[in-house]
Amino acid sequence: MDNAATLYVVATPIGNLADMVPRAVEVLQTVALIAAEDTRHSRVLLNHFDINTPLCAYHDHSNSFELERLMVHLREGKNLALISDAGTPLVSDPGYRLVDQALQEGIKVVPIPGACAVIAALSVAGLPSNRFMFEGFLPAKQHARLAVLKSLQREQRTMIFYEAPHRIRESLADISAAMGGERTVVMAREITKLYETVKRLPAAELYEWVSADSNQQRGECVILIEGFKGDIDIPAEVIDTLNVLRAELPLKQAASLCAKISGLKKNRLYQYGLDFPLDRGV
Known part of the structure; x- marks a missing residue:
């Protein structure tokens, strides 16, 4: 398909608005339409940078009709931008179906790099970064969460998860139970924001530290777990x-x-x- 339209996948700040890259501002100012995860949330960002481009919602619950509506714009040669609430779209955020469909139809898809909580946390964790795995959010129910963690007991790569503040204590307790209390764990909380915290301790100690301070149980968290260093040859x-x-x-x-x-x-x-x-x- 010969189509001059471009779908831009645009990263936005994860907290500090000063992290918005100039190229992202330029693209968002010039495309015909911006597809956002939450239009109310994104409107604050766009107003800050004086971006008046029309905005529409596109998220995990969007149906095929809404996807088709965006594809019509692209087929007509209109450039679109996809943004999430914060960070890089498609990293534990919606957007996969739109990008997949655009590529299937021969429409150019261009990334506009910027902030990503996974990479930002990994860069300051002091854990091996040559090989790592990102698993998104841990399951909300303890039984399922423990099952996932136990399945990763002997994973040698650095493991990275997102976690909600109301589950951080429970997740750290389960990490300690499944991986051992001495396993090194890093909690990166509120990255780039006013109360940014990066704490690295053995799992059991990190659980106690977070439990003792209710302030550490607020805000979005990235959890990084040291890869297994022991004997992986036991059947x-x-x-x-x-x-x-x-x-x-x-x-x-x-x-x-x-x-x-x-x-x-x-x-x-x-x-x-x-x-x-x-x-x-x-």
Whole structure:
């Protein structure tokens, strides 16, 4: 499809308006229409930069009709910009369907880089950044949250999550239970805002620190978890056997029995048990 229209994916500040890049302002001033996650929220930003471009809503709950309406503008050769409430669109934000459809129809899609809470937090966490994974928000329900965290116990990459303030204490407690209280965790809160906080502690200590200060339970948070550094060569079925045994026996005895069953060294199994305490639902 030969179409001169362009869909711009524009990053906006995550807190401090001074982080708005000049190119983003120029694009938002010159496109025919801006698709925003929340028009009321985005109008404040646009007014600040004297941007009078028409605005429409496009978010997770937008239907196919609203998507088609935006595509009609692009097919007619009109440039559009996509923005989210804060940061880079499509990073745990809506927009995927619009970008996908535009690309399928041969419409040019151009990124306008800027702030991103994931990358900003990673840059100041002091954790390995050569390999990392972003998982969005942890599940709201504890059972599902623990299941996700336990599945990542032996993930070697730095793990990054978003978390809502009303769940931060519970999530830190579950990280400590699933990953071990000594696992290094970083909480980056209110990045670029007045009360920005970046705190790095072992998981159990970070939970206690946040619990002791209600101010740390406010604002949007990024949680970063140090990747696993221990033995990743223990087969999953051996870990399952060890878990069954240590649910009924002291760890030392469970490791000894598991070693006899599996043929692995008792010390390896015992160390795994220390690294990952069994969650007993307390």
